[in-house]
Every structure is written in C-alpha cells, then in structure tokens.
Amino acid sequence: NAGVTQTPKFRILKIGQSMTLQCAQDMNHNYMYWYRQDPGMGLKLIYYSVGAGITDKGEVPNGYNVSRSTTEDFPLRLELAAPSQTSVYFCASMLAGVEKLFFGSGTQLSVL
Amino acid sequence: DQQVKQNSPSLSVQEGRISILNCDYTNSMFDYFLWYKKYPAEGPTFLISISSIKDKNEDGRFTVFLNKSAKHLSLHIVPSQPGDSAVYFCAASAGIQGAQKLVFGQGTRLTINP
Secondary structure, eight states, X not given: OOOEEEEOSEEEEOTTXXXXXXXXXXXOOSXXXXXXXXXTSOEEXXXXXXXXXXXXXXXXXXXXXXXXXXXXXXXXXXXXXXXXXXXXXXXXEEOTTSOOOEEOXXXXXXXX | OOSEEOOOSEEEEETTSOEEEEEEEOXXXXXXXXXXXXXXXXXXXXXXXXXXXXXXXXXXXXXXXXXXXXXXXXXXXXXXXXXXXXEEEEEEESOSSSOOOOEEOOOEEEEEEO
C-alpha cells in the first residue's frame, strides 16, 4: 500500500520556469491538500480539494494552480517560478469522517 | 499573525524521562487539535488528537492535555525513547466536520539523549 506518493523528490528551477508537482494517493480518500513548509516555519495550506472537480484556496495560493480530475491525483502547478517559492511541498489526503491527514514524503524545490 | 505557536524551537530530554511539548493558540474558533511527528526527509505522521469537548486524550506513551481557558495544549511522552527524536508539530482546525484545513505551529525539535 503506497499511501500518498509525491514526485519529484527534488527539483531546481530557474526563475520564470514552470513545473508541476505530482501527487497521487491510493487510499480512495475524498480530501486532498497541498502544504508548503519554509525553514523554521509550520506548514501552510496552499490549496485543497474535497473531491474530483472541486478545489479551493488555502492560506497561501498565489503563484499556484491545482486541478482534481480524478479521486487519486492532485497536481500542483507553478506557472512562473519565483525565489519566494523555494520551499518543501507536502501533499496530503484524508478520508471524510476520519480526522487525520496522511502526508507524502515531500518535494524539495529550489528556485534560483 | 501566527494563530498556532510553539515557542520552544528545540527540547532535549534524557531517555526514560518525560518529554513535555507545548503549544498555544489564539483563535477561539479552533475546536480540534492534533500533534504530528516528522522525521528528516519524510512527511509528517499523525500522532494523537483531541477534541475541544475533552481536556485529555491518552494513547500509550502519549498524552495530550487541552486547557481551553488558557488556549494551551501540551503533549506528554512518558517514558521518552531514542526513537521519539523528531520534530513535533501542533496543529488546529475550526470545525471537525468537513475538510481539515489545519493551521500548524512552527514545530519543536525533540532530542532524546541516551
């Protein structure tokens, strides 16, 4: 049982480049989330989804886009990478009614 | 505007003793609280939670205490073991139903010394 899988694990981008962080879960969870963690800070919610076709903004959505076409996948898109987006990104999922999140192992992104 | 604060960036405890990690919150709408544990190069993993209708929840060596009047919660680990060395995040949400939009503290790095 893979749980929540994130790819890639590491990535270096140049300013202005675009990329998609992939996230997939095999637990048939309704809810999925994207968080970012900056050094010495807690995790901050970027976007979340309560089901296929439904997404909503979190605390820090600027510079990011998401889509949820299937229950399993929740990719995060960075259109014009900026140094402020250098962070560790975590995807998470949760089954409705079971109040705990399962996290992936993270993607470390550097924008130079 | 840090709604959830963990004021101790690090804590060092001897093996076998009690570890106490603290967390304060400012939003009175928070009614569900969780602790997550994180090892290097891994995602956070759920440890224990507590609803605002309780003041204590226990799971093996881990106990979480909630003081709503003080807007404070703490995690007790007894006895502490070397495998407990990790970063611990406190998190809170408003509304246990629906999507858990958690607000996290900054984390406390716990080191258990042999």
